[in-house]
Amino acid sequence: MTNLKLIIISLLSISCYCQKIKKFNLDFETYDSLYLFPKGWMEWGDYQLSADTIFAYSGKFASKITSTNNGDSFGSIAYKIPANYKGDTIRLDGYMKIKNIEGGFGGLLLRINGDGKMLAFDNMERQNVHGTKDWQKYSISLPYPKNAETIFVAGIMTGNGEAWFDDFVITIDGKDIQTLKEKNKPTYKAKLDNEFDLNSKINIPKLNKELISNLELLGKVWGFLKYYHPEVGKGNYNWDYELFRVLPKYLSVGNKYERDQALIKWIKKYGEIKKCIKCKETSPNSFLKPDITWVNDFELNIELKGLLKHVYQNRYQGKHFYLSGNNSGNPKFINEKKYYSISFNDNGYSLLALYRYWNMIHYFYPNKYLTDKNWNHVLKEYIPKFISTKNKLEYELNCLRLISEINDTHATTTVGFNNLQNIRGEFFPPFKSQFVEDKLVVTDYYNPELKQVSKINVGDIITHINGKSIKYILDSITPYYPASNKVAKLRDISKDLLRSNKKEIRIDYISDNIKKQTLLPLYEKNNVNMKWYKWTGEKCYKLLNDNIGYITLEFIKKEDIPIIKEIFKDTKGIIVDIRNYPSAFVPFLLGSYFVSNSTPFVKFLKFNIDNPGEFSFTKALEIKNDNESYKGNLVVLVNEDSQSQSEYTAMAFRAGNNTTIVGSTTAGADGNVSSIYLPGGLLTRISGIGIYYPDGTETQRVGIIPDIEIKPTIKGIKEGRDELLEKAIEIITKKD
Template structure:
């Protein structure tokens, strides 16, 4: 017995000691992922090469290296996320860093603390301006620990060019190493413990008729109203998705209005008495968009139910909310929304939930609801039959996409969960890039230059038919499934899919300029094409001098560090052209825009929603460009078109603030403002523009886009001749302005 017990004791002691020596957090990079040469639980940021180094280390076996060589973009980083569920007054990060030939930027440790809805505090050592070549050095970041922290990000960053190594991070709260600190007890929400309908809604709908659709419309309104106003739901005491399923069977099988109203009153009463709210403020007098509650008074319901709903609103939930948060740009953040990804074709109850969820998010949180062409109040009853009758996964995805299109926001589309729609569009892609020029589908480039000969198509060829169907007829069939703020961007997105197919060949008719021709066009799987090359930022220099002593800047490949060189190299030019027919690779509205103003200049203002009064939007202070040390006095011409979207449009607004700026081109995408993600049943993910963006005088940009001062569009003749007519026009404008001065 003794000879058996002694070795067993050693084994137990060995296992116990080993377990105690294992650190909770891999802050020294010593644990690697089993399948990659990367530190376990670390996340890569940016585009630079990040790898484990076994030779250059501070201690232990491994350090992490970031290298800008042969990388696109302008920064790289590694971060480690830790729960912020700790108590304390001060947080401190220690870490070692070594640099080599860091230039045009900086290297630094990074420490950031986030709340549920926004960044609370942070430091990346940018102000210390560490560059050049340095040996291993210990650095420290410290600041007060925010009380509402939900997560802590620890890491390292390289901005600009060069190499940097990181090793041996240590994190402390009030001087105690986080490896040994116990977390606070996390709040437990009752809503998270409700799993009754995880396998299905168990709702059986009777045959739809006009009365039932009207009743379901009423229920959808009340369901959304309660979700965002009722205190008990706001606290997370109920899974509001499943509460819908609990009452739907009785509700849908009631034909009398009196009985229906009693069901609704009992349903509201189930969630407890709503106490008088002493902190609920009246609607802001300067709100440009207010909650739409007219439906309560106009609804065909009894007065008691109307009074009960109004009582909930007047005493609505205040403070932190289970289903709603405030994003970094004060845009709505939709929290604790289950996408039910394990049911790609949701049952009828979940499909109705999908409609209710999306409709109410737009109703209360879309800052541009008032400029939707269709009356949003009429959308809900229109789509109830369509959602309930969707017969398979493809039909469900299609009707969701069609609904998304109703909000007329280019940011709004299906980005995840749309696999059946992608199959329907086709897994084979054309080797040529096409755009609508002069309302015709024109070949403008080749994704893979080596395929040029085999396509048999020349730049400037006009495609008129696909598989014997005229292009216009095809567009009419599918245009409702291409959400967009305006027609220009709808045609932009639609053109990218017109030549896709479920087969590897299509028959096309086209006009080459020398008559109509017909051919079979080979298509390719996406992995065999450099499909995104025309949109992807690249390593080409972002600026150059044109022959006419005009500076040209292409924001597709701009780097923040370029702005300093641009100001130096272009100071004696006759004019500058900034091309934003792209998505900028760096955020430069201020660093570049400051070159064209001589005094602080406001160029945009924004809306924010009231988290304590969903549906209310007010204006907040706008953005202002500070002037740089020198102001460029010569003409600036900015080129835009339908590809100019979101951040690109914001940049154009900033550049327009210059007193010598002329914007030319065509209307932009008309979708500006930070986006808010939305999850829908079936594993679907979409977005909306979450804040309103306006010029300082209140002129809107959403749907309208950036309207050019001079409209200039490419022509088929110019495309065939290889000319860029917009750059030609920009040079002409600069020459004429110089002649006048």
């Protein structure tokens, strides 16, 4: 009996040991009871995600996704793993159970990121797993890139229904990642600091003018040290938590002398800074220089000013713990914890979100000088807003208002802003509406079969929604839509104006000059063809009457380009439609067809990682002729739907010998994006590099200005005409 007991104890010890060596919660068994969520996992999409104790394949817990028909109409529970392993092949195995999935699919997801982009991906969409199925094992295998930096594993579901996931296993070259030895990598002390993982323990007293000013100063000093102090750059301190450590004493200061002494003591805490031999002066040719003028706004004493100056003159150089540059030259913010499980009335984390974002923009946004407000004043304005946050919805709205202040259409808010999407509504109209001639006009039906039910005709003007005028609604919601210019803002707002959490709304509208009113039925997103496209041809190109070629970039493929060149070489002209987002990158492949000589068309404004805040121009990039230059006229169509890559492509085509840009101002957001995570798992982005014409003319906020401006008219929409296309044909015909 004694021997049997010893055997049992030994087996239990081995079992406990095996459980302890699990580095990753891939079986969902580590469970956050406070937030009803598997620990370490994060939310993607807008569906309801939870830990399930009833249906589990093994153990006590599985993860569950339930559709809600909100937002992007997908849900995913994801886990992030640093790719600190060697190998050639990576495989994800896992169990999935689904119930009544319609209009979508369920699947495992495996994604590998590196060098600032996605390197490998599969989400089982092609397997089309839908309907109802009991627990089954599924697998995904991908090549494991040598430059992999991050591994994402997830369970995903689209459409309506429910899906459960359990017992994920990742193997690299057949070996379980839980047992694999990690590659040699730097050990950062900052990553070992977990003191404030659950809450910041910060309570901000009642705000007054003096305290707001002190908190503004602290935020600017905190960000300054984050990006310049060598000890922070080396990763020796978790800078988020150092904020929480200094705040209690700082909040108790009684006057400016005590304030400055608290900051001096705080900075000196991190030791003597060695003289920097590599640090260079800011180049006199730089377009933007580090802005540290704020040190003159707070009546700082001489010692504190001198200390800050010393930090800057001996700032950190090289690969930074919180920052890197990717191949495109825009900043990549790294080691920024997402804090998915924070309380949204936590003063410390609310302040951290504000400080983090303000300083990222202050030092790394190339278009900061183009914002409507002086960015130096924004921090002070938002401190009371963030400190007064009581719940997640208020937090999301405050973050959204702040993000909107940078006036950048790239500043998306699609991930993590679930409450915001919920209040905007889960039901949608069956038609597309846009602002035409400054009026909200029905421009086409997503679902033509619902036209009779809706009673609204194409070309009708909507004037009121639930008794409120369109102007009144615009005035109230405009601050919550980030955009570079008015046309992009109205474009985005128009997509949401008729959304609601009710299945019908009352609208007032004008049809054939007659004022009318009706109850407009709305539909779940999955029942509305939101992926509606005007182009119905099999190819991205076609020959129009009068021997004119037409190309839409929305569906273009690289293999189409040689065919296009051959078919269209003897045409009078070619129309390239970029009132869309190109499906392939063609500025050089197709742009080279329209220039007779190598022609500069763009230059970039890029940051200096060794001197945060400094931005300099690159040499102009050229489009080279491919020895088969097109002889006819090129007309490029653009409008507010032309954004980012579309705008960049238009710039490349503008370099052509006989190019005319026709349409209206574009969205004004070009350049590769940099992602920013805020506490609570909120993801947004910025235009990470500046895009300029070779002569230095800006494109950010300005967009692509057409050579000939023409916009759709309400009359033209009623008649079903494409007035921009008609103008393009007219231009080519007249030039012939």
